[in-house]
Amino acid sequence: MIVEEQIREILLKAIEKTGDFKTSEIPLIIDIPREKKFGDYSTNFALLSAKALKKNPREISGKIIEKISDPSGIINDIKIEGGGFINFFVKKEAFHQLIPLILSSPHDYGKQNLGQGIKLQIEFVSANPVGPMHAGHGRWAVLGDSIANILSFTGYDVQREFYVNDFGNQMELFSQSVLARYLELLGESSEFPEEGYKGAYITEIAQKIIDKEGPKFLKMPQDERLEQIRELSYNQVLDLIKKVLKETDVNFDCFFSERTLHASGEVQKTLEILTQNGCTYEQDGAIWLKSSALGDEKDWVLVKSDGNPTYFLVDIAYHKNKAMRGFQKVINIWGSDHFSHVKRMHASLRALGLNSGILEVIIGQMVILKRGGMLVRMSKRTGEMVTLEELIAEVGRDAARFFFIMKSANSVLDFDIELAKSQSQENPVYYLQYAHARICSIFKIAEQEGIRLKEISNTDLTLLAEEPENIILKKMEQFPSVVKNASNRREPHLLAHYALDLAGDFHSYYSHYRILSDGKNLTLARLELLKALKIIFETSCALLGITAPEKM
RNA sequence: GCGCCCGUAGCUCAAUGGAUAGAGCAGCGGACUUCGGAUCCGCUGGUUGGGGGUUCGACUCCCUUCGGGCGCGCCA
Structure with a gap:
């Protein structure tokens, strides 16, 4: 069990013992203070419960502290500070147990079962096969790919889908x-x-x-x-899209053809159900959905007066199809230009008698492509554009991916090609990859020098007593909760920032301390630390969809 | 006009309602003949767009205002 969990248990028991309240009433939040002087972990529990108890928070904290017992002896000191924070100072040795924990099952560190194996589908990119993909598609591709990686890693049964608009x-x-x-x-x-x-x-x-x-x-x-021309052309474009996605290392389980919805009669059937449910009406020769009665601001046309279905009706059929395929959760990534579709899709799911809660839409803001500060205008119609393929070729796959994924999806993304290129030597992605390559390099040298690791249980990890080692271990321990956060919030950039931060700690440590030193036992202990650290870099890179090279 | 997103250091961006708001880049100055200098260390840089409010505590939540983006189709 990691230290944070132990602290949590200790606290829960102590709070229980005070008998003042049930711990389920107030969330027990354990934080890692930014300031070293506030200890390794802290909780604001007393501040949160002060109102309910009508007591002074410091008093509550005092009472909790009295009841704390620490059978395994991991705590050095406990202090009440500020308005009533309880701060824990943990013995350095307590963190050492993390290393064997990680090494015993390297690929599982950070893995969690948040999803409980539910069937989840994530649909993204879905670029119309009438032209090459542009930078905006690249953002959704990379974002969706990484979110899918993270969701799989956290216990969801994920299917990745690309919707092909090959009709209309x-x-x-x-x-x-x-x-x-x-x-x-x-x-x-x-x-x-x-x-x-x-x-x-x-x-x-x-x-x-x-x-x-x-x-x-x-x-x-x-x-x-x-x-015939249509078939030949669209297949050409679709092939190109698939090729570029592959170059970007974005993978799909399914390319779902819109045509199948028409051919199978599902579009027609969907309209019938909507009508049966009394959710449609006719006006001006068109058939409308009463979406305004189902949570949307207005009604939308399902069938045009020329008799053709709108994209909207087909999309309803498509989402009905998803539900019928048994997905319990359906995530769509849409650009902000599709924002108005969110409410109407939820409304239409209700109209079908389905739970609209299964559909979750991630709205991402647009990409502004620049070249040396100058705006690059993008238009499929005029054809003036930089394609994703060119972007990847020019900037590099890992660098481009990292650029896309480093930033939160709900900010407009400034992508300056010149900048991304000129910085390529100092691009953050290389900072992260370099940390990994450096560790690999150390192991190579260790091997050449004939240094052989012992059984981890025979390695004296208490020798890892330097402050930077403690900082690194503590940050390594946070990895699962970062993954959890990134998963719950569907925000891979949290993971990217974490990995960069950890890489920074490592680089700093590396330049101040020798790993391969004269002290044999110290060397072995540090190598074990690096072995565990390397795993976190690898897992992070894998989840972000970038490579973790052994040399650069 | 209405809805949503954004506004944080010169630039690009972080920060589950927590303690003195952080990184990178740019700028300036440094790194002991040792594991990779794509690195490290230091300095400079802020009224978190403005104004109210809620809270023990607000970049974060609410109201308002200003600025930018995207929507508000019988297009997809």
Whole structure:
């Protein structure tokens, strides 16, 4: 058991003994004070309970302290300070037990069962297959991938899904655009659709089709060639998307095709259920959802007056499908431009008679791409954009991933390509990776010098008595709670900051103390510490989706 | 106009309602012939946009105000 848990137990027992209140009434929060003088751990329990007890917090703390017993003798001192904080000063040796704990099951350190194995689906990126992915997609890709890693690690049965919008208006416009370029390239006159995609990549797609299929579409009837061009083009784009995701090391379990929802009749069926449940009405030749009666601000169209379903209706069918697949929790990552969809999706789940609580939406703010301080405008229509592929190629995968994931998703992200590149030598990601590589390097040298680790139980860990060693151990102990926080809040950046912080502690320690010293037992003890530390770096990097190189 | 997000050091960003608000970058000055100098150590830098309130305690919660972003489609 780690020290913090021991402190918790000691406190719980003591509070129980006072008999003044049940510990379940007031949360027992154990903090790690920023100030060293306030000890290793502290609790504000007395301050929180003062009101209920109508007593002075310092008095309450005093009473609790009286009842504290410390059978395993880990505590050096207990003090009441400030308004009534109880501060614990723990013996350094108490932290040493963490090392064998980590080493006994390296891959499990930090692992938790928060999710209790519930089936959870996370859907992210879901870029329309009508053009290459841009930086914004990159943010969702990396964020979703890391959240999925963390959720799996904390006991959720996670499935990662990419929703492919391979149906509808955008598809049509897209294929018309490609066909127009195709005809142009072959010297035929063509009419480019007014709202068509004007990016240069459309011409590239058309050229590839010419390379592969030749001019065979010139004489084909319009409907037929449009359909064939559509299939060829969209598959090209989808392949590219998959390729770039792979390069970014973002993995999906499922690419879910929108078409299947239409083909299976699920869209139609969904509309029927909504109507049966009395949640729809007709107006101006369209069918509407009464979402305003279900928690949304307004009603939305389900079926347009031309008889076609809206994206919204299909999305309802899609979420119904998710629920039918047995997911108990469904997480979507959407850009802030989709914010208004959150309420209406919840409303529509209620309209279906489903628990809207299963759907959780993470709204991420946009990415502002810059190049040397200058704004890079992004538009799929005009085609002026920096693709994710180019970004990764230019900045590097790990550096780009770290840049995306280091910052909280609910702030607009400034991504300056020049900055990310020029800093590449001092990019925080290398600081973290370097810590890992350094440890590997030490072990390599230790091996060359014939230093062999003993059984951990025969290693004298009490030799780890230096202050920085204590700081590192204490921070290592926090790892599970950082993971827990990152999981509950779906915020990988917490983990990124933690890992950087720990890397900093290590670098500082390294430059002030010899690991491979003359004292053999001290060397062995320090190597064990580094072995455990290395595991935390590896696990952190894995959860963040970056590599932990042995040398750089 | 309404809804949501953001506003913290020159810049980019952190901080489950806790004690003296922290890092990195940039700037300045340093690191003993030893395990990797992609490192380390020190200094400079703040009215947490402004104003009220709740609280023993507020960057954090509430109200208000200013500034920026994103929405408010029979587009997706």
